[in-house]
Amino acid sequence: MEKEFESSRIVMHISRGCLVVPLHKELLDKELRQVQDNILDRIIETKVKGLVIDVSGINIMDTVMAQNISDTLKMASLLGATAVLTGLKAGVVVSLLDLDFEFQGIRISTTQEEGILELEQLISSKIEQDYWEDER
Amino acid sequence: MVANKRSINISEEIDIILAVKEAMEMAKKAGFNETRQHMIGTAVSELARNIKVYATKGQISIRILKRNKNSGIEIIAEDNGPGIKNLGEAMKENFSTTESLGLGLPSVKRLMDEFTIESKVGEGTKIITRKWA
Numbered sequence: 001m002e003k004e005f006e007s008s009r010i011v012m013h014i015s016r017g018c019l020v021v022p023l024h025k026e027l028l029d030k031e032l033r034q035v036q037d038n039i040l041d042r043i044i045e046t047k048v049k050g051l052v053i054d055v056s057g058i059n060i061m062d063t064v065m066a067q068n069i070s071d072t073l074k075m076a077s078l079l080g081a082t083a084v085l086t087g088l089k090a091g092v093v094v095s096l097l098d099l100d101f102e103f104q105g106i107r108i109s110t111t112q113e114e115g116i117l118e119l120e121q122l123i124s125s126k127i128e129q130d131y132w133e134d135e136r
Numbered sequence: 137m138v139a140n141k142r143s144i145n146i147s148e149e150i151d152i153i154l155a156v157k158e159a160m161e162m163a164k165k166a167g168f169n170e171t172r173q174h175m176i177g178t179a180v181s182e183l184a185r186n187i188k189v190y191a192t193k194g195q196i197s198i199r200i201l202k203r204n205k206n207s208g209i210e211i212i213a214e215d216n217g218p219g220i221k222n223l224g225e226a227m228k229e230n231f232s233t234t235e236s237l238g239l240g241l242p243s244v245k246r247l248m249d250e251f252t253i254e255s256k257v258g259e260g261t262k263i264i265t266r267k268w269a
Contacts, residue, residue, distance in 0.1 A: 026153045059174050060156055062181040063240055091174025098175065098246035099182070 010035050012042065018050035018119050019043060019081070020112065024057025029064060036072045043081045049126075050119035051076040054112040056087025066101045073106050082122050083107065086115035138165045140200045144184075146215075147193040152184040155196045159211065166200045166207045167269040176209060176267055179247040182240045183213040183263060190239075191217020191260065201266065208268035211248070216260040223255055 009031075012021040019042055027035065043051065053069060055061065061069075073083040084107040088096075096102075109115035142162065144155040159180040163173040180196060187194035194215025201208040220226050226239050241263075245251040248265040255261040 026156070028149050028153070030149075059160070060177040060181055062178055062185065063243070064185065089174065091171040091178075094171055095175050095178040095247060099178065099240065099243040 012039070014046060014048060016116055016120060017048060017123065018052050018116050019046065019048045020052045020054065020116070022054040022057060022112070023069075026060070027065075029068075032065060032068045036068060036075075039072055040075055040079060043076055043079045048081055049123045050116070051081045051083040052112060052115040052119065053083070053085050054087045054115070055085065055092070056089065056112070058087075059089065059091060061092045061096065063099050063101055066096060066099070066103070070103055070106060073103075082119055082126070084109050084115040084119055086110065086112050138162055141198070143195055143197045145193070145195055146184050146187045149188065152181060152188060155184045155198075156181050159196075159198050159209070162198050162200055163209050166209050168209070168267075172267070172269070175247045176211070179244045179265065179267075180211055182244050182247075183211065183265075186239055186241075187213060187215045187217070191215035194260075201268075203268075206268055208249075208266055210264065210266045212265075213263040214260070215262075219257040219259055219261055220253075220255040221257055223253060227253075 009025065010021065010023060012019060019039065021039055039051065053073060069085065073085060076083040085103060086109045088108065109118050138161045142158050144151060144158060146152065146155065156177045160173050160177045163176040168176065184196055194213065194217065197212040199210045201210050226241055241253070244265060248267045250266040252264045253261065
């Protein structure tokens with residue numbers, strides 16, 4: 001853990017070049033939006049190349065929250081951070097299906113650790129690719 | 137101790153969170169497993185949100201049900217809001233009024249086992265929904 005940031009009672013940190021955001025309590029819509037703003041600010045400020053949003057502490061994800069998380073992950077990608085969603089619980093997955101909500105185009109990993117590992121590999125292969133493209 | 141019956145007034149966003157919390161505790165008491173507790177909580181979240189967005193205020197009532205050896209939970213969402221003009225349309229998949237996400241009523245129906253709705257334009261909406269453990 002290199003650095004910690006706090007926003008709306010959510011503590012995010014940078015681990016192995018990735019911004020890790022564990023969501024673990026019920027948040028009001030405006031708090032969710034604030035967390036979203038803070039995530040995007042941190043990405044620009046720290047120039048991290050990866051974002052992990054971990055929802056293993058979330059039991060209830062309604063359509064508004066799911067949409068917010070999905071948007072945040074997509075915005076992060078547009079800012080150049082490869083994003084992954086981790087820690088979806090069985091109850092959340094079953095409910096999302098009934099809500100007809102799909103995390104379209106979102107990379108998903110089971111645990112936070114696995115998410116970081118996946119991002120590390122993706123980012124390093126991307127850097128290598130960029131390097132070879134520059135050489136040519 | 138968790139009560140067998142509870143009513144929560146919905147007018148602020150925080151009330152949605154309170155209603156969900158209450159529903160989850162009662163679902164647990166009624167014997168629902170964790171996954172199904174979460175489904176009930178999600179349904180309550182959608183119903184309470186509808187009240188807040190479309191009617192500004194209303195009420196969520198939660199009750200533990202007993203039927204023979206079976207137990208369940210009943211959620212009633214009531215408001216005196218504008219009502220729903222076209223119920224048939226609102227229950228159709230992907231139907232939306234002002235918000236892109238729509239009312240989410242088909243979702244609530246899928247999350248729960250039983251679902252009935254009454255709505256009168258200018259008078260309000262009442263949704264009764266149940267799920268059995």
